[in-house]
Amino acid sequence: xxxxxxxxxxxxxxxxxxxxxxxxxxxxxxxxxxxxxxxxxxxxxxxxxxxxxxxxxxxxxxxxxxxxxxxxxxxxxxxxxxxxxxxxxxxxxxxxxxx
Numbered sequence: 001x002x003x004x005x006x007x008x009x010x011x012x013x014x015x016x017x018x019x020x021x022x023x024x025x026x027x028x029x030x031x032x033x034x035x036x037x038x039x040x041x042x043x044x045x046x047x048x049x050x051x052x053x054x055x056x057x058x059x060x061x062x063x064x065x066x067x068x069x070x071x072x073x074x075x076x077x078x079x080x081x082x083x084x085x086x087x088x089x090x091x092x093x094x095x096x097x098x099x
Contacts, residue, residue: 005069026050026084034082049076050084071095 033048051072059065072087079085 005066026052030082030084047081049073049082051076051087052084053087068092 029050030048034046037044037046051069053065053069053072055065068087068091071091072085075091076083076085
């Protein structure tokens with residue numbers, strides 16, 4: 001399995017505090033990731049999961065941001081193929097409780 005991270009900067013925050021691209025970005029990316037490929041005459045399908053973490057000044061180090069992205073990724077995996085999950089602080093609390 002290949003993993004990659006997409007970092008998006010300068011996102012728009014709406015008046016109620018939600019991020020404007022929150023739902024639209026994954027819906028634009030998924031069709032590109034899950035389309036079938038022809039490999040040696042065989043059709044191959046790819047599954048994708050996207051984890052989303054909203055960066056903020058609260059993150060002191062890049063490793064903390066990546067940690068939270070991993071937590072969101074595991075949540076997306078648990079929900080099945082072709083899913084995306086936006087990280088919440090509750091996910092971090094639950095992860096710490098399992099440790």
